[in-house]
Amino acid sequence: MDSPFGLLAELTYRCPLACAYCSNPLNMADYSAELATDEWRRVLAEAGDLGVLQCHLSGGEPLLRRDLAEIVAEAHDLGLYTNLVTSAVGLSRPRAEQLRAAGLDHVQISIQADEPAISDRIAGTPSWRRKIEAMGVVKELGWPLTVNVVLHRNNIDRVAGVLELAEEVGADRVELANTQYYGWALRNRDALLPSRAQLRAAEVVVRAARERLRNRMDVIYVLPDYYSRYPKPCMGGWASRQLTVTPNGDVLPCPAAQSLPLPRASVREDTLERIWAESPVMTAFRGTDWMPNPCRSCDRRELDFGGCRCQAFQLTGDAARTDPVCHLSPDHGLVAKAVEAANADSRADALPLIPRPHGVRPSPRTPTAAPRRR
Amino acid sequence: MYPSTAGTDPGGGLSTSDTPRLARHVRLTFCRTRQRPILQLPETVVVLNGSGADILELCDGRHTVAEIVAELGARYQTVPGDEVRQFLTRLVARRCVELADG
Numbered sequence: 001m002d003s004p005f006g007l008l009a010e011l012t013y014r015c016p017l018a019c020a021y022c023s024n025p026l027n028m029a030d031y032s033a034e035l036a037t038d039e040w041r042r043v044l045a046e047a048g049d050l051g052v053l054q055c056h057l058s059g060g061e062p063l064l065r066r067d068l069a070e071i072v073a074e075a076h077d078l079g080l081y082t083n084l085v086t087s088a089v090g091l092s093r094p095r096a097e098q099l100r101a102a103g104l105d106h107v108q109i110s111i112q113a114d115e116p117a118i119s120d121r122i123a124g125t126p127s128w129r130r131k132i133e134a135m136g137v138v139k140e141l142g143w144p145l146t147v148n149v150v151l152h153r154n155n156i157d158r159v160a161g162v163l164e165l166a167e168e169v170g171a172d173r174v175e176l177a178n179t180q181y182y183g184w185a186l187r188n189r190d191a192l193l194p195s196r197a198q199l200r201a202a203e204v205v206v207r208a209a210r211e212r213l214r215n216r217m218d219v220i221y222v223l224p225d226y227y228s229r230y231p232k233p234c235m236g237g238w239a240s241r242q243l244t245v246t247p248n249g250d251v252l253p254c255p256a257a258q259s260l261p262l263p264r265a266s267v268r269e270d271t272l273e274r275i276w277a278e279s280p281v282m283t284a285f286r287g288t289d290w291m292p293n294p295c296r297s298c299d300r301r302e303l304d305f306g307g308c309r310c311q312a313f314q315l316t317g318d319a320a321r322t323d324p325v326c327h328l329s330p331d332h333g334l335v336a337k338a339v340e341a342a343n344a345d346s347r348a349d350a351l352p353l354i355p356r357p358h359g360v361r362p363s364p365r366t367p368t369a370a371p372r373r374r
Numbered sequence: 375m376y377p378s379t380a381g382t383d384p385g386g387g388l389s390t391s392d393t394p395r396l397a398r399h400v401r402l403t404f405c406r407t408r409q410r411p412i413l414q415l416p417e418t419v420v421v422l423n424g425s426g427a428d429i430l431e432l433c434d435g436r437h438t439v440a441e442i443v444a445e446l447g448a449r450y451q452t453v454p455g456d457e458v459r460q461f462l463t464r465l466v467a468r469r470c471v472e473l474a475d476g
Contacts (some may be wrong), residue, residue, distance in 0.1 A: 003407050006417045051407035053419050081401055082416040106399060106416045144399030146416060161448070172399060173416065218469065 001277060001286070003051025007080075009040065009250060010255060013060040014359035016089040018124030019112065020144035021192055022356040023182040024060065025258050029248045030369040032359075037067040039267065043245055048078040052243075054081040060247070060359060063090035065364050069102040070178030083108060085148075088134035089127050096137045097286040108136045108146040108175070113215045114161030124355045125357060135169040137241070146173040148174045151202070151224075152192040153342070154350075163209045163219070176206060178224035182256040184356040186314060199227060226335055230300060231307025231323035238285035238309060243276060251275045256310035260284075260319050267327055285309050290320055294328045309332035388439060388463050392473040394444045402430050403441035415470065424451050429461055435473055 013028045025031070035043070044055065055075045062068055063086055075082045075093035084099065088109040104300045111131050112122035119128040135181075138145045147166045151159065159176060166174040194202075203221075210219045225232045235242050239253040249267040252258055276282055284290065288301050295306040306312075307323020313323045315334045324331040341347060401414040411427030411434040413420040421459045422430070428449060439462065443455040445470060 049407070051405065051414060053403070053405060053414060079403060081403075081419075083416060105401065105414075108416075142398065144397075144416060214467075215469075 002240055002331050004047075004239075004241055004243045004276065005052065005057060006054045006242045007044075007047045007052045007070070008056045008058055008242065008255060009043070010244060010246050011035075011040070011057060011059050011065045011068070012060045012247045012359070013065045015059060015061040015087065015356075016064075016125060016358065017061070017087050017127060018355035018358060019122060019150070020124075020184060020188045020353035020355050021152055021179045022184040023180060023256060024356060025183050026187065028359050029359065031250075032066075034247045035245075035249045035267070037070055039249065040067075040071050043249075043267050043272060044071070044075050044078055044080065045266075047243075048080060050273055050276055052080060054083065056083045056085055058085040058340055061087050061089065063087075063095065069098045072099055072104045072239040073102040076105075082103050086110070087123070088131045089125075090138065090146065091130075091134040094139055096134070100141050100143070104143070106146065107143050108148050109135055109138065109259040110150070111147045111162075111165070112149070112347040113155045114158055114165040118158070128199065132169065135171070139170045144172045145170065146175060148177065149176055150179055151194070153198065154177045154192070156194045156198050156202050160205045160209075163189065163205070163213075167217060169211065173220060175220045175222070176202075177220075177222035180225070182259075182310060182314070184354070188353050189338060190341060191353050193338060194224070195343050196227065196339075197343075199224065213224045225307075225311075225323075225325045228325060229327050231304050231325040232313075233304045234308035234323075237305040239276070239282040239286075240286065240305075243272075243282075251279070251281070253285075254310065255295060256308075257281065259310055260313050262319075279309075285319070292320060294326075294330075295322050296329070388437060388459055388466065388473070390440040390443075392439050393435050393437065394433040394439065394442070394462055394466070394471045394473055396433050397470055398474050402427065413418065413470065426452050426461065429458060430465075430471075433462075435474060 012034055013024050013031050062084060072082050082104050083106045084104055085108045106346055112119040117130040120126045135145060147161050161338045163174065179185050179192050185192060206219060206221045213219060235254045244252045244255045245267060246252065246258065251265045251267060262281045262284055264280050265275040291301060291306050295301050305323055312321045312323050313319035314329050321331060322329040324334045326332065399416055403412050403414060405412045411422040413422055413430065425446060429442060429446060432445060443458045446453045446458050447455060462471060466473060
């Protein structure tokens with residue numbers, strides 16, 4: 001068993017945005033008993049002992065936690081590299097200065113499109129201008145800036161404009177990440193999945209930009225797995241390199257794993273070390289012993305680890321099956337059908353999108369968390 | 375020393391009088407769990423070996439490339455100058471190391 005390198009600390013699922021591609025769980029209300037500051041302090045210390053080196057502070061919108069600077073300071077004091085993953089709504093100059101003083105290392109700001117009205121429409125709230133202002137503050141305070149754009153059918157044609165915007169704001173990195181279909185994104189998949197022609201056009205633009213910007217800005221492009229022959233090496237293997245702690249203290253190999261029918265493990269009931277080593281949610285798919293065919297006999301089993309367990313579960317009802325994205329999967333037809341629909345001439349232009357809700361207010365801590373809806 | 379990256383500039387424009395320094399978004403640390411030196415990047419962790427960490431420690435904006443090569447040669451008879459220069463070139467291409475002409 002390896003030590004994890006990264007902790008994704010999902011501080012809250014509350015969010016000022018309402019993006020339909022959000023991968024947060026559908027049952028957000030079950031996570032409203034958020035961990036208190038001291039509980040996060042303990043989690044961070046235990047994560048450091050376990051070998052975690054990087055702490056990604058995410059959500060929802062982590063800035064909605066009033067104790068964010070305290071959490072950052074604790075992670076920094078423990079020697080962790082801290083990364084804030086934010087919509088930037090609420091990243092005022094004083095707040096940014098406070099986080100800088102607390103030792104925050106890196107800021108990643110999402111934007112929904114290069115054009116204000118389109119970005120605001122996708123985000124479900126006026127936010128574009130504030131995001132651009134916040135990007136300026138981040139650069140001014142001397143932080144490295146990553147601009148993150150989740151790509152989907154309604155913005156992928158604007159990728160050239162997005163790259164220009166990232167250049168203008170002085171981003172050090174830009175992440176163009178095609179939507180991954182979990183949580184709200186899966187619910188909205190048919191409306192979000194781009195066509196093959198859209199993807200080809202975007203790739204041409206990205207390739208040219210990479211060449212042009214190669215000494216100035218890192219351009220990271222995350223391919224949409226629905227269009228890949230083989231599945232993604234999800235999380236570098238189940239419970240191998242990363243772990244996630246959800247707002248209420250559940251520990252998972254990845255944020256989407258909350259949807260799987262595995263017993264929950266919580267930092268409120270056990271130590272991170274024991275959970276990482278022994279809890280069924282971590283051991284269920286660690287390594288390659290769990291694999292069925294075609295993965296078990298496949299040369300790529302140590303390359304892609306059978307793909308994503310959550311995607312397998314969501315599409316087939318069985319988390320132990322080969323990721324249906326793989327063309328060798330007996331369930332590949334499920335993915336092929338969605339891709340076919342996205343490319344059909346008869347497809348309607350704009351399918352309706354269900355926005356994710358902003359989330360519920362945190363409830364005071366209760367001794368036992370509410371039972372999880374499945 | 376470091377995972378090689380595709381598409382890096384082979385020449386790299388690395389001159390012996392350049393004074394490399396770590397980019398500000400990069401941090402060199404030591405992992406006590408793994409007992410190995412570590413290079414921290416925004417989304418990546420690179421586990422280094424001893425000579426890789428030594429080179430990066432000398433990337434302080436004061437030592438020139440020539441001095442770093444000489445120092446590594448003195449510490450490890452097995453690390454040729456070309457390897458040190460290639461290592462630095464790759465890190466410059468990945469924007470982990472910045473160059474200032476000394």
